[in-house]
Amino acid sequence: MYWQKEQECMSRSDLQALQLERLQTTLKRVATNVPFYRNKFNELHLNPDKLNSLDGIRDYPFTLKQDLRDNYPYGLFAVPLRDVVRVHSSSGTTGMATVVGYSRKDIILWSNLVARILCGAGVTPDDVIQIAFGYGLFTGGFGLHYGAERLGASVIPISAGNTKRQIQIMQDFKTTALVCTPSYALKMADVMMDMGINPNGLSLRYGLFGAEPWSEAMRQEINERLGIRATDNYGLSEVMGPGVAGECGECNGLHVNEDHFLIEILDPDTLEPVKPGEVGELVITTLTKEAFPVIRYRTRDLTRRLPEPCPCGRTFTRVSRMMGRSDDMLIIKGVNVFPTQIEAVLFEIEGTEPHYRLIVERENNEDKLTVMVEVVESIFFDEMRKQRAFVDSIRKRMASELGIGVNIQLVEERTLERFNGKGARVIDKRKL
Amino acid sequence: MLVEQIAVFLENKSGRLAEITAVLAENNINIRALSVADTADFGILRLIVDKVEKAKEVLKDNGFTVGKTSVIAVEVDDKTGGLAKVLKSIKNASINVEYMYAFVNKTGENAVLIFRFEKMDEAIETLQKDGFTILTREQICAL
Known part of the structure; x- marks a missing residue:
């Protein structure tokens, strides 16, 4: 099943010709409309008119998340705000947040690309699709919502949270397709058991999961426990949101919507292309986005190309499910968390370089973040009431900064090991 | 009229109180009174000692977080x-x-x-x- 067969199954040579043409147009547009890109291209004496092969992209500079932050909020928009019909933002409050915009045409494109992924996963206009991603600045909820409507499925925009209600509605509304994070799907299975509901008695057939790393073992567990076919889909707000890539019914890697995104897989250290099939960092250039094009965006997600053609007939390159990160970002309950955000809050409170450790665990299919904080004199009180109030205040500050709840554990001074590298401050005990 | 008390942060793990008292004993510091306030995760030890400054110093040297009130x-x-x-x-x-x-x-x-x-x-x-x-x-x- 295809949503746009002509594109999804086009020959590789036609695809490459289309990509090149679109790449040239995009580079010219950003050089004209976005000072950030224009200045960078000028510095490197790059002339988009002279680009004559897809490999030519390798001369162009990368775009980093920090560039998006530095140009907060609208600095990288390539159209006037008048032409922007939607704005989304990644997690993190001011200073750490990134903002992306969509023109009317971008929204239509986004809807179609998500519709492709839904269609590839098996969803049809006859399906009832329950979207348990958060609606709001996060792209997950709205992205899947628009795609599902475009496809013609019946959408239940339930948003995240309240698991019992999710299950009740799933049962009553006869949901056939579920959209959420894979860990939340397992959590639902647990709660169904508690509620005495047999998943086999539900109408559920498909699960479209994304927004966090998972594994083949988790897929098996979800499939068995919920009696569905689980597929993976991938996207990130900086590039578009969901709809960048998704699995077809073969459940063996994600097809990248290559007519709209040019991908590279690079060694994160040398920034040279990895050998075919080797793991590297996914770097994406948008080919058709109007309001917020990005050139060589370093996603920091690690994946590899699956070189064999897919039996489904799609010609788009497949990549493996995301295998990790090339930076220290954590994905907790589908929310992106950087240790530096936590460090900044602690620094503000303590007034000195904080010593802390982050412990990430998965208990009953739910992620749990514990921040261990060394108690220094400036945050130590002899009165229990004040000490507890202090712990509550950090907890609240963290929750508002990160967008997820955290546990705070106070530990004695000098008990946390000292590290030079920041990554070592994180202990991720989750077994996916 | 005020008496100085030192307070020490304690994680709830075995042997910490023993370590504190050992450090004080080694340094010839006499404990006049003490109390422990505890919760599930941590505790606060409060001490009245004969040599306040000395006690604070040696406990800090031994890695404890010490406050004075x-x-x-x-x-x-x-x-x-x-x-x-x-x-x-x-x-x-x-x-x-x-x-x-x-x-x-x-x-x-x-x-x-x-x-x-x-x-x-x-x-x-x-x-x-x-x-x-x-x-x-x-x-x-x-x-």
Whole structure:
């Protein structure tokens, strides 16, 4: 099943010709409309008119998340705000947040690309699709919502949270397709058991999961426990949101919507292309986005190309499910968390370089973040009431900064090991 | 009128209290009174010692987080109602007790009550007005 067969199954040579043409147009547009890109291209004496092969992209500079932050909020928009019909933002409050915009045409494109992924996963206009991603600045909820409507499925925009209600509605509304994070799907299975509901008695057939790393073992567990076919889909707000890539019914890697995104897989250290099939960092250039094009965006997600053609007939390159990160970002309950955000809050409170450790665990299919904080004199009180109030205040500050709840554990001074590298401050005990 | 107390942060793990007392003993510091406030995750140890500065220094050197606060030591007869009288006086002045602990002196005749109040100055005034004996640090150490 295809949503746009002509594109999804086009020959590789036609695809490459289309990509090149679109790449040239995009580079010219950003050089004209976005000072950030224009200045960078000028510095490197790059002339988009002279680009004559897809490999030519390798001369162009990368775009980093920090560039998006530095140009907060609208600095990288390539159209006037008048032409922007939607704005989304990644997690993190001011200073750490990134903002992306969509023109009317971008929204239509986004809807179609998500519709492709839904269609590839098996969803049809006859399906009832329950979207348990958060609606709001996060792209997950709205992205899947628009795609599902475009496809013609019946959408239940339930948003995240309240698991019992999710299950009740799933049962009553006869949901056939579920959209959420894979860990939340397992959590639902647990709660169904508690509620005495047999998943086999539900109408559920498909699960479209994304927004966090998972594994083949988790897929098996979800499939068995919920009696569905689980597929993976991938996207990130900086590039578009969901709809960048998704699995077809073969459940063996994600097809990248290559007519709209040019991908590279690079060694994160040398920034040279990895050998075919080797793991590297996914770097994406948008080919058709109007309001917020990005050139060589370093996603920091690690994946590899699956070189064999897919039996489904799609010609788009497949990549493996995301295998990790090339930076220290954590994905907790589908929310992106950087240790530096936590460090900044602690620094503000303590007034000195904080010593802390982050412990990430998965208990009953739910992620749990514990921040261990060394108690220094400036945050130590002899009165229990004040000490507890202090712990509550950090907890609240963290929750508002990160967008997820955290546990705070106070530990004695000098008990946390000292590290030079920041990554070592994180202990991720989750077994996916 | 105020007595200095040191407070030490404790994680709830075995042997920490033993370590603290060992450090103090090695340095010839005498503990006059102590109390532990604890929750599921951590505790706060409060100590009245004969050498406050020295105690703070050696504990810090041994990696403990140490704070210093002022408390009030009230001496009462060690008989029924001794504490009740003090608390009544404090209650009448609408002063809150943050925490308290007590010990009995060597002769066994008097009890010493250690208080941390919300309003320390007002508490001293009230206790003096009502005729209670407030001990100085020297007096406590001499007990």
